[in-house]
Amino acid sequence: xxxxxxxxxxxxxxxxxPVELKVGDIVVLNERQSLxxxxxxxxxxxxxxxxxxxxxxxxxxxxxxxxxxxxxYMSIDDNDGDxxxxxxxxxxxxxxEALFDLEQFAGLFDDSSYTQLDVQFIPDWIxxxxxxxxxQQTCSDGEGYYFKDDLIAKGITPSSxxxxxxxxxxxxxxxxxxxxxxxxxxxxxxxxxxFLSVSTPLDVVAEMWPHGKN
Numbered sequence: 001x002x003x004x005x006x007x008x009x010x011x012x013x014x015x016x017x018p019v020e021l022k023v024g025d026i027v028v029l030n031e032r033q034s035l036x037x038x039x040x041x042x043x044x045x046x047x048x049x050x051x052x053x054x055x056x057x058x059x060x061x062x063x064x065x066x067x068x069x070x071x072x073y074m075s076i077d078d079n080d081g082d083x084x085x086x087x088x089x090x091x092x093x094x095x096x097e098a099l100f101d102l103e104q105f106a107g108l109f110d111d112s113s114y115t116q117l118d119v120q121f122i123p124d125w126i127x128x129x130x131x132x133x134x135x136q137q138t139c140s141d142g143e144g145y146y147f148k149d150d151l152i153a154k155g156i157t158p159s160s161x162x163x164x165x166x167x168x169x170x171x172x173x174x175x176x177x178x179x180x181x182x183x184x185x186x187x188x189x190x191x192x193x194x195f196l197s198v199s200t201p202l203d204v205v206a207e208m209w210p211h212g213k214n
Contacts, residue, residue, distance in 0.1 A: 015208040018085060019076055019152065021046050021062055028207040034179070034200040036128035039087060042066055045211065051151040053158050053166070054144045060152050077199065085204060088183070088197035089129060096194055098123050099130075108172040108184060111141045117174060117182070129196040131180025139173035 015025065025046045029039055048063035052075070064072045077084045096105060098121045107115035114137040122130050145166040151158060158166065167188060174182040181197040 013210045015210065018062070018074070018202070018205060018208070019060060021049070021208065022150070022153070022210075023047065023049055024211045026209050026211045027064070027205060030204050030206040032200065032204045034198070035087070035204050036198055038070075038128065039072070039204075044072065047071075048148075049150040049153075051147040051149060051158070052144050053147065053151075054142070058151060058158065060150065073195070083202055084199045085202060086181070086197050086199045088181075088195040089126070091126060091194050091196055095123055095126060099126075108137055108174070109141070114138070114140060115174075126196060129180070129198060131177035131198075135174035135176045135182050137172065137174045139171065142171045142173065144169055144171060 013020075013022075015021065018027075021027065023046050027044045027046070029035060029042050029044070031040045044064035044066055046062055047065045050061045050063070052059045052061055057078075059075050059077070062074045064074065066072065071090070073088045073090070075086045075088075077086055091099075096102075099119055100117050101120060104115065104117050107113075108117075116137070117135040119130060119133050119135070145158065145168055147158060147166045149156075149165065169185045169187045171186070172184040176182070179199045181199070183195040183197060185193045185195075187193070
């Protein structure tokens, strides 16, 4: 397939693990069953790096652009010393309305109980991102901050307060069949983002290389 740039630049940096990725770098994924089909053998370019801060630490988020100009996200979960890659896509309100009963979905924001969501219909384009017929809420009204910068690479420990470099958000998390997740982020502006995610082992990455000037 046609790639972003097949010429590797080995004179500046050598990439050995995903946490080292920077904007402009290229990742090629393996043909692994643990990946959604749309990501298997895909070549992705890093278009953005951000950092989420939670009560238990910080987490790097990488934004990718595929050759067909689709956007994917990847975070790196330490997983108690056995790291996992968590790939995700953002879905629109129409997809949420198709997937779930909206009354059930609204129950995610009731902090008095944890909600179970029943999958009622799966649009074809996201069927590989759905792991089962139900999602069980695992986090209710969590709090975090998002930084549009790679704090891990810079060795910066952020303060636990919103400032000019960050934006506060609250979140709800659900899991389905271990490796599949649902994340709802509500920002201080009131905007709500919904993501479907799949967690995979590190060996889904076939190759990484620097691209351009980093």
